[in-house]
Amino acid sequence: MRIPLYTILLLALISVQANAQGLVSGVVKSASDGSTIPGATVVVKGTTTGTVTDLSGAYSVNVPGGSNTLVFSFVGMKTLEVAIDGRTKIDVSLETDVIGIDEVVVIGYASTRKQDLSVAASTIKIGDNNKGRPASLGNLIQGQMSGVKVTQSGDPTAEAAISIRGKGNKSGDAVLIVVDGVPNAPYNPADIETITVLKDAASSAIYGAHAGSGGVIIITTKQAKEGKLSVEANVWQGVQQAWRLPEVLTSEQFNMVWKDASEAAGKTVPATYDPIQFPYGNVTRTDWVDAIFRIGRMEHYDLTLRGGSKDLKALASISYDNVEGTLIRNFS
Known part of the structure; x- marks a missing residue:
């Protein structure tokens, strides 16, 4: 073909x-x-x-x-x-490739990508998932990063004790808190945007005499933004209670301990602890653990306003906390 x-x-x-x-x-x-x-x-x-x-x-x-x-x-x-x-x-x-906030770490003298760091640091961003927590630094970072221990007390007026990788020395150096580059500056917990924890001595050395061996927590707060006035409100209510309370003996159990101890030592049981001689002492009238501990109520309210024009931006915030401790305090 x-x-x-x-x-x-x-x-x-x-x-x-x-x-x-x-x-x-x-x-x-x-x-x-x-x-x-x-x-x-x-x-x-x-x-x-x-x-x-x-x-x-x-x-x-x-x-x-x-x-x-x-x-x-x-x-x-x-x-x-x-x-x-x-x-x-x-x-x-x-299009611009915006780096996620979790990839950028503020380390005091600069901001850098987390993968470029040679020091131990952890960062968390405070978002909507954290709005269900009371606004305090301890509550915001508790359970969020390894090596950071937060211990709460029963006193509602006391701040949570924070330690990074254990105590730095026998006395236990306090953690340095840096707010927007200023050491130990006051801040409203509701305004926190990111929290970075510097965990080793090399990263905290840049703060000199301000930082001991306890580590550094760097707080970056929300900034004013251009645009229409925006209102952010956060209301939170909850309860707290002490965990693993001690179990105490009843009066009957306490007298039995005295009886067993006296017999083992070959001595006579004191009349105060002998239910035959003193029946009233064998009756439990008060649970003292239950008498001094309670379920404490917690309330948190915060309000943030921000907005402005290209030339003038403003941010204002206010917060209110009402926290009852788990330990009942008696005042004379």
């Missing part, structure tokens, strides 16, 4: 077009402001062929046969893959 010459030429032309994409050019811009991006990388996917954009954001690259995708990338921008589909001019816009 004979095949016409024009059929052979047509098949050859199709084959050449399928295997040789040729030169592709275009401009790379920023999606946020439309400015050109010099130095962006343009690579033919699956190959080592590529180029970078010039000062005006323009590029041109020879696409080998069989390839149909260009990969555009730049530091701080999201990588973009675009199909060529026979086009010779492709203009693209790259």
